[in-house]
Amino acid sequence: MINDVSVLIAGKAGDGVLFTGNVLAKILKRSGWEVATYRDFPSNIRGEPTNYSIRASLKRIYGRADKENILMAFDCESILKHRKRIAPGGVVFCDGQDVAGLAPRKGEKITFHKFPLRKLAKENFGHEIFKNIIALGPLTYILNLDFSIIKEVISETFLEKKGKEIVRKNIKALFLGMKEAKKVIRSEECHTLPKRKNGARLLLSGDEAIALGALAGGCRFFAAYPICPATEIWQWLAIHLPRYNGLVIQTEDELAAVNMALGASYAGARAMTSTSGPGASLMMEGFSLSGMAEIPLVVAHVQRTGPSTGIPTKTEQGDLNQWLYGSHGEFPRIILAPGTIEECFEFSVKAFNLAEKYQCPVILLTEQDYAQNLRTVKMFDLSKIKIERGKLLSQPELLRIKDFKRYEFTADGVSPRAIPSLKNGIHMVEGNEHDEKGYRNEDPENRIKMMKKRMRKLKKASQELIPPKIWGKKEAEIGIIGVGSTLGPIREAMDQLEKKGIHSKFLQIRTLWPFAHRAVKRFLEKSREVFVVENNFTGQLSNLIQSQVESGVRLKHINKYSGRAFRPKEISTPIQKAV
Amino acid sequence: MINDVSVLIAGKAGDGVLFTGNVLAKILKRSGWEVATYRDFPSNIRGEPTNYSIRASLKRIYGRADKENILMAFDCESILKHRKRIAPGGVVFCDGQDVAGLAPRKGEKITFHKFPLRKLAKENFGHEIFKNIIALGPLTYILNLDFSIIKEVISETFLEKKGKEIVRKNIKALFLGMKEAKKVIRSEECHTLPKRKNGARLLLSGDEAIALGALAGGCRFFAAYPICPATEIWQWLAIHLPRYNGLVIQTEDELAAVNMALGASYAGARAMTSTSGPGASLMMEGFSLSGMAEIPLVVAHVQRTGPSTGIPTKTEQGDLNQWLYGSHGEFPRIILAPGTIEECFEFSVKAFNLAEKYQCPVILLTEQDYAQNLRTVKMFDLSKIKIERGKLLSQPELLRIKDFKRYEFTADGVSPRAIPSLKNGIHMVEGNEHDEKGYRNEDPENRIKMMKKRMRKLKKASQELIPPKIWGKKEAEIGIIGVGSTLGPIREAMDQLEKKGIHSKFLQIRTLWPFAHRAVKRFLEKSREVFVVENNFTGQLSNLIQSQVESGVRLKHINKYSGRAFRPKEISTPIQKAV
């Protein structure tokens, strides 16, 4: 029985690859399978090659597979491009003109089918656009998916915006696709996926999960400037925040976005901004102000391929350093790095609590890989959500204070906070060095105390932040360390290694700063060999570990920096070779 | 005989402390002494306490002393503030009203003189402003300085801008000051400084040395936005570059400054910008573009106390991380950190050569401490200056190339460069990932090759960059590591340790990146104990060392973060205690 299948849809930007893939993903999810999608789109509106893989599995999955089982190609070039990725037994459909030449090569166990999507669309429905639904025909047929689910998803997709007639037409188109598929597909080519219970699960992207988490976490002010691949966060909030008396505002640039969020936060709102590489660079000055003036701030940063404009639609883990060390001067900062969609939601809620508790900037660092791709997750547990506002004073509390000091030297370094409009709370927030009341002060003794006060805050934080998580066999000698999106391929690589008799364990860093040096040290000391897996060139995580942890273990590196996420084999193979 | 003396001038911002000190420094220098000044000014125009120390020595000095020998106070508060810093045998002059209470305390070997500067000025010259010149009277008298030198310096100071009459009046005022001093100063209070040969030496600040280096190094385009303490660099160039057919332009902000410099550099000019903390944060996006598009860029960054606006007129080493790791994505960068005024000049020249040779951003990282303070240096050796433009193609060279590729995959990673207006050189410079000709390209194979090509450049650079310098006894077991301004206090601390029988050596890091890991490793391995001395809170240099060098030696930390430079004892004392 098949328990894992990956369908690749490929064509050119503008071909509707995303649409076809998203509908298929939803159908697979409703059929009760675990789903993970992976998009590899150009940073262009039209014309350039694009591909989208939709994977379904009986196990929980977090990323792409090593190979593709089915390829739906909107043109012939796509086949040439992706041929080497097709697994034995794979099936290829192609709408190209020149498909004749595409016969299996020697040793290649692939079946090729010419499938005239555009022609069928035009002849039967008068418009090429139906090709995208027709394409679902052979795909759902070959996977033997339940027609009632297919119908349900298509209805939902079109009903609200386009009406019944369009729903009918699209179902007809899909039916046509299935009928035509039946004509060419032999039963041994089928990858039958048995239907399972859908259950209380969701299918969503990391960006969406962060947006949901923000709303649930009390965010009511969101200011941002558009940038791929982070825009989806606020596009969701733009619709929903106003329904909660919240505000989403598109600013003129990222400088305005971060400063406006700081203004709102100072005034007492839970405020957030989102961005990616170039925008984050523009936020560095505001980041530092947040640290110095001790104004809570949440920044969701979705990493894309850099440097500079780089490849805006592709993934990377190239901006760890930017938040770990970026901006001028020294101030406390918290950097959370979710590895799954569930964590995107959870950490997003948590980010707001931490920002207020420690009165400092909190960065939610994710990656294009899972920010824009869809994964199935268990229904979020909303009962766990708590809003903790730290030392934000209520009016009665403030009135009880004799001489309110916004930047009071306290034991934990966190000082009481008042918001404007409260009686007895007048103070300054200052980007200059200041005294306990917030007034500019350049005295060396005061300076030393203030630096200590600010930096002390995270001493306490480090004990209660989200600790690293160990996956796999605790007693294994082979250790793997990673953060963020590499979780998926690492976990599959561990399974692959296990099959070869290599036991391994995986330390998932979930808070990049303050760094969990004790836990990491322990992990290093209990491992014979440690591989740090990173989606970047220079090994930023590894550099962080090296600077924070002294241990005898020499780290080994597995890096990928093509702008694409790891496939499991790209991790298991080098480890297998090295050990 | 006295061989080292430090004069502190203190008052309020607006009192003309800087003027008095600068004239005294020049007189001392012309008297043949080595001079180092230290300013501790508020970030305010008026009213707040300010002080300026001028130190003269027979040895080469690079910074402030542990104690002050003479205090010239424009008000009484200054005495209260600085009293504890006055060395035994010290002399204090005070223009305060309330000087009566200022008698030596028990055990304090200080002489106090009431000295009515303002009154003398008003009564004799009708204007308070003459107090600043009168104040020079007791100072030059007590140091027994040559009157002809004093006259010479005063003439030079006023002649050009104010005319002969003012010169005469000022000399008269100084003479009055000396005369009045004679009345109160007893001979045993004098710190007679014998006159020595002035020689081929200069007295200038780090900012000025960088400006001179830029001009000598071929910089012809300078775009910047005002910011303390970097503005002096371009204020000097604003006068002089136009005389060399160069251009200095004040932009609307730092975003424009860095991008304009990039445009000019692309066009073929040697271009530079200068800034400090907040401005540097705004330049992060352009920094990354410089790295990606491989456009030479020189940024002079003068560090001040952060984070955020911090204390703009005070010193710190808080922005190493910002340039080491700042901005998004990964790209090659070179960070030079001069430790002396000579090195400011030399590295400034070198920065332009390196920027063109490696086609990447080069950061000249200095600190307010020596950027705005004056030091004596040997006359620069101009004959050593070479302009090396790397792979910048001439028109004949370019014409010989069949298929010009701006980003050609070369063995050393550096590709030939053509500037617009040249025949046969048409290409794109791109912030997006690109192919060898500069056209946008998102292919994974090309991406990998391009990343490798760019990052390869510094492999070669690391061998020829300015290596660390070892001071002191190579075989000593106590090692000290530092960068930039700490050179001065470290070297004096070593002398102090030596006197206590503790031998030490000092590794001066001069290129922060690419990091000299081999040399540092060797140094660590040959030391029993290593102290990293830093003018910051978190130990950024130490963090860098830890991440780059594996060695058994545990680093010890000596940090100061009050916004003030180290005094030698603040380094020698903890070392003495620790060993």
Add this chain to the structure above:
Amino acid sequence: MRNKRDYHLEAPTWCPGCGIFALFDALKTTAAAMDLDPEHMVVVTGIGCHGRLSNYFKAYGFHGLHGRVLPVAAGIKLSNPGLQVLGVSGDGDAYSIGLSHFIHALRKNINLTYLVVDNRVYALTLGQTSPTSSLGFVSKSTPYGSKEVPLDGIRMALAAGGTFLARGFSGQSSRLASLIERGMKHKGFALIEVLSPCVTQNKLYSYEWYKENVYLLEDDSSYDPRDRNHAWERLNAGGKIPVGLIYEESRPSYEELVLPKKEKPLVFNDLKIDMPKFENYLQKFR
């Protein structure tokens, strides 16, 4: 009724004679005249000599970044429209590094009072040319004279759709106070540019110079500050500098458009989410 002293926190340390004293005074006068509650006022300042104002004026204060006064002020105001939010910038802060925010805030017509202290120089950084310095202005950054025509902030604001545009002069503190009062009462973005001599870094533009080179619009009965074209012509006429209310119109403020009126300021939201409503959104991802 409050009086001026209720807004006086500390004696300023500007240079004696500095024009900003007059603004400080005018602001206190206005606040007292309007009997404003200092605890409901927020003064957001930029970086420069002007930026010290929030150190001396008694109210909630926010001294942020150079050029970013308006985004901060907007964030505060939109989160709690009940506050009286004032922005204070310098000519460099507002018209150079902060220019884009300025134009966009005007366009949005956010209900803020924005005071631009125009001393035609970068004072705190010890004297560089600013966007309002005149052609030929000699300073540390332009030793051979500035080669740029000055920027007229009010003209820019008019083009950007500003709804309250005024210019005051430090030499006329009580007139300045009444302009500020009108600006604070205006529904929408109110710009009040304050010609403010810097006696230390800019010897060219003294009180005397201004006195000779400004004229009061209120003296000209033919002038109608509700006529856009009229305002434009005045701002382009050259010669003496008009002082007073230059232009005023009424147009809905941004808050009126984006904030549902019935609900309370968003800072006072109960942050606990409504479960059924939220779970309903989650259904979309089923």
Add this chain to the structure above:
Amino acid sequence: MRNKRDYHLEAPTWCPGCGIFALFDALKTTAAAMDLDPEHMVVVTGIGCHGRLSNYFKAYGFHGLHGRVLPVAAGIKLSNPGLQVLGVSGDGDAYSIGLSHFIHALRKNINLTYLVVDNRVYALTLGQTSPTSSLGFVSKSTPYGSKEVPLDGIRMALAAGGTFLARGFSGQSSRLASLIERGMKHKGFALIEVLSPCVTQNKLYSYEWYKENVYLLEDDSSYDPRDRNHAWERLNAGGKIPVGLIYEESRPSYEELVLPKKEKPLVFNDLKIDMPKFENYLQKFR
């Protein structure tokens, strides 16, 4: 004489029907008409669909950062005034994130040709509201309709002291070409805004809509593009959108003022310094 093909590097991949094709074509037409040497042309582009232009047009190209076209272009032009330097921005690039540079470049009157592709939307990022989108515009960033009045780049430019202000339309490629040609010949900063439908991300502003809503200034013989006030009134009149040359004046360019005419472009300087002269400066530090 060169012809259009000499400037054609590659076939563009904009969406079929995209307005930027017309600009691409007009630019080639202009270059050919003026017989410009592609090796003396530099095209600096912003980030957005418009930014692709430098990939297709044959000339030196610089594709830098979002919103920073003008500082880069200025750096190039000032270093080598012999080059024909063109900037190409989108409405977001020029009027939102790049707005401050735009105003300051106009003020300086740097000799650049600046083409702003106005499609009233953020196209490359898949459809958000831009500063030129109309009030009420529904997009991914303003699902309930934009609440900001649009920014008129040309009106802003007029207020900033622009010396050549024109508006073209993608539906009229040859007229656009002649505007660009005039702009390139203008001594000083030339702004040509190009109304350019985005057929994919902005269905509201189609060719048809523009055709109905623009009028040609050249059809109005009473219109004098040398009259500032006249231009202002037109730009404030509302109703149909004027297309053509809106305003022109002559005023020295920044290069004329800051670059000594006799000397060669600074990129061709001999960088070896003149020792005696330099040592003379060092004397000041003795």
